[in-house]
Amino acid sequence: MxxxxxxxxxxxxxxxxxxxxxxxxxxxxxxxxxxxxxxxxxxxxxxxxxxxxxxxxxxxxxxxxxxxxxxxxxxxxxxxxxxxxxxxxxxxxxxxxxxxxxGMKSNHRVGRFSDVTRSREYHDRIEAIHFTLEHDDGQTDANLEQSDVILVGVSRCGKTPTSLYLALQFGLKASNYPLIPDDFERGQLPSALLPHRTKLFGLTIDPVRLSEVRHERRPHSRYASLEQCRYEVREAEALMRRAGIRVLSTTHKSIEEIATLIRQDLEARHSAAAT
Missing domain, CATH: 3.40.50 (Rossmann fold)
Incomplete structure (x- = not known):
C-alpha cells in the first residue's frame, strides 16, 4: 500500500x-x-x-x-x-x-478565488495574518488591544504555529507572548498583558516533549535541558493558574484542535458578553 x-x-x-x-x-x-x-x-x-x-x-x-x-x-x-x-x-x-x-441548480463555478480576493472577509484575513506576524513572540506591544486572542506560554510550546493557524483559518488577530524566568520571579504576567485578561489563553506542554523540541533548535544547551524545561513549565502553569486564564496542552493535541478549542471559547465569551 x-x-x-x-x-x-x-x-x-x-x-x-x-x-x-x-x-x-x-x-x-x-x-x-x-x-x-x-x-x-x-x-x-x-x-x-x-x-x-x-x-x-x-x-x-x-x-x-x-x-x-x-x-x-x-x-x-x-x-x-x-x-x-x-x-x-x-x-x-x-x-x-x-x-x-x-430545488435549484448549482453555479458550477471554478474555484479560482478571483472573486474571493475582492471580498471583505479575504482582506480581513490577510490583515489578521500581517498583525499576527508583527505580534509574534512579544515583538511589540503596539496595538495589542486590537488582538482577538493573546497566547502565552514558555518558548517552543506551540504559540507561533497556533497563532498563525488562528489568523489563516479563522481570520483572528492573534498575538503571542513568551513567559520567561523574569516573569516567574515577579510572580505575574508581563505588564503589557494585564489589561487584556479576557483575551488570554495559556499554552503548556509536557516537559519531556518540550526538551525534545528545544534540543532540535539548541542541542545540549541548558535551554533544552529537561531540568530547565520542568522548571519553566511548572512555573508557567502556576503563573497562568494564578492569573485565572484557561490553559491548553499542546502535548497530545494538534494545532488544529487547539485553535478550534480557542475559537469555541472566544465565541462562547462573546455570546455571554452580548446577553
Missing part, C-alpha cells in the same frame, strides 16, 4: 480536494505518494493529467486514488473516459443531492 499514489485534481487550486481527501485517507493505515494537480481547466490539461495518472498506475502496479473537485464538464469527461485510477468526484457526489433538496 505504500506504493499507492493519491492525486488531487482540480480546475482551481486543489486545496479543497486535498483537504477533503486528507479527512478520508486518515481513516486508513496507508501513506500514499501525494500529487496535487491544480488548474486543470481545459481538455488539453485534462489529458496531461490523465497521462500522469496512468503512468503512476503502471509504475505502482495499482490504481491511483484520484480525488477531484473539477466542475468543468469537458475536463470531467476526459477524466471519466481515460483515467485508469479510482476516480472520486467529490463535488459530483454531493452537488446533485443538494440541487434536488434545494
Amino acid at each position: 505504500s506504493h499507492r499514489t493519491a492525486f488531487f485534481v482540480s480546475d482551481g487550486t486543489g486545496i479543497t480536494a486535498e483537504t477533503f481527501a486528507d479527512a478520508l485517507l486518515k481513516q486508513f493505515e496507508i501513506r500514499p505518494r501525494r500529487v496535487r494537480l491544480p488548474f486543470v481547466d481545459d481538455a488539453d490539461k485534462a489529458h496531461q493529467a490523465v497521462r500522469q495518472i496512468n503512468h503512476a498506475a503502471a509504475v505502482d502496479g495499482a490504481r491511483p486514488l484520484v480525488f477531484t473537485t473539477v466542475v468543468n464538464p469537458e475536463v470531467m469527461q476526459v477524466l471519466q473516459q481515460h483515467c485508469q485510477g479510482m476516480l472520486i468526484d467529490m463535488f459530483g457526489t454531493f452537488i446533485a443531492p443538494l440541487e434536488q433538496e434545494l
